[in-house]
Amino acid sequence: MGYELNDVSVKLNGVEILQSVSCTLQEGKWISVIGHTGAGKSTFAKVMKGLVPFYRGEYTHDRQPLPRDSKGNMKAVPQIGYVFQYPEQQLFATTVYRELAFALTVKGESPGKVEAAVKTVMEQLGLPADLLQEKPFQLSGGLKRLVAVASVLITEPELLILDEPTAGLDSVHRTALLKQLQVWQREKNRTVLLISHQLEEVADYSDEVMVFQKGHLLAHLEANELFLKCADLLEQAGLPLPEPVQLLRLIEGISGRTLTPASCREEDIMQLVRNVWQSRGLHHEG
């Protein structure tokens, strides 16, 4: 169940950009998409949203084919939210308030409800209320991005796709965004599809990870499985291990012990490494 691709291929200007991709995005999961520049991550995400036509394969939601227009082309899937890689591709309104209120107003929500939703999403992302009267295009790069995320999050989509949402965010806003998305996604059993180059944040937040390489889906695994057991796959995709996992491997190497952390999250790895370090008598307080 969930959103499902079966053997989907995409060609743009005669070049095969995605080759024979099959996957299921299960409800309630945080799935991250990684791969080097140009591996096809954004194209894959656009296929999921129904923005890019594919010449082969099929796309279903809960086993039902997705609706098409009268010419048989895919349509943008309304229940899927999409935050673009560049906020400029998305922002259009004259004030931040209007930007955030737009989708709900179009849906016919009452002004009171819209206002409450805007307030909530601003708080969730740690944005100050005085931003609401600003022009989105005049904000700093990071603030623009947060407004773009907020304008999609406010619609509470079934599946939320974010294309590098943390690029350009300072660490406070980055952590706030990821934590809030996780809370929202778990509470409401929503699906998150996160495209990211930050392997550390992928390891910290994901249930599953999809690895793309040159238009192929090289692997789709549980995050723990990928980062702790399948280093070779990452290497094949031209990606380094997240730094905490590199630390784990280093300590294994120099101690000659096999270490099994509770998960691939930095917190769990640090805890384990700290124990090993202390047992060696290497720990000094302060």
Next chain:
Amino acid sequence: MLVFDQVDYYYRSRNPVLRQLSFEIRQGEFLSIIGGNGSGKSTLAKLMNGLLQPREGQVMLDHLNTRTPDDLGKIREQAGLVFQNPDNQFITTSVLDEVIFGLENLRVPRADMAGRANMALQAVHMEDYAEAMPHQLSGGQKQRVAVAAVVAMEPSIIIFDEATSMLDPQGRRDILELMNSLHRQGKTIIQITHHMDEILSSDRVLLLSRGEIAFDGSPSALFSSVSITEHQLSPPFAVRLHQALGLKAPLRADWKETVSALWATS
């Protein structure tokens, strides 16, 4: 030398962005500028190459002043700025033309243009895409082209405004290496970044906060002296590791060597 002398800047007078900023950047320095979202980093970058003029005070590049209209051409030749978001700065229909475009304004002889542009594309590993359309590139590829366009102009100061934000780990390393190699050639490198691991190799860090300079010094001094979390930043992995394990050894970008050495001596 690039000199900021009591610079004030605001977009609207009731919202000051930079206040009474004074500092100097020497030729050949490798400087990182950090600070929270909206703290004024990009504004500072645009003041450096005269895209914006100070409301009060002066920005001087050697004897040139960004407030003197006749100096602006020379200032922009000497100080190149790679913008934060490359998507809205492409104007031509091929990657090569995009890089050549900048050279046309610099009175570079026609015969040299293609050669210089190709060298710059090689430096960012985009030579295979010379004929591609800029708008069809991936985000990370666009960012590389934007870097190449500035590098081709051979300015003596290059300002990178979050030039690595859209890149994969390899791409980030490539751009950092390019910065290092330009620095070794004697260029002044100024990078704006949110990635604290990227600042460890610079000579000097400026931390912007509420329109003022909250810190000016070496990267290791920054992580030991200032509570950077107060300024919406978090320490890089190497520093988190030092804290978690209580390491006393001096902070280095390459934490692996530090850990191995400490283990071996115990």
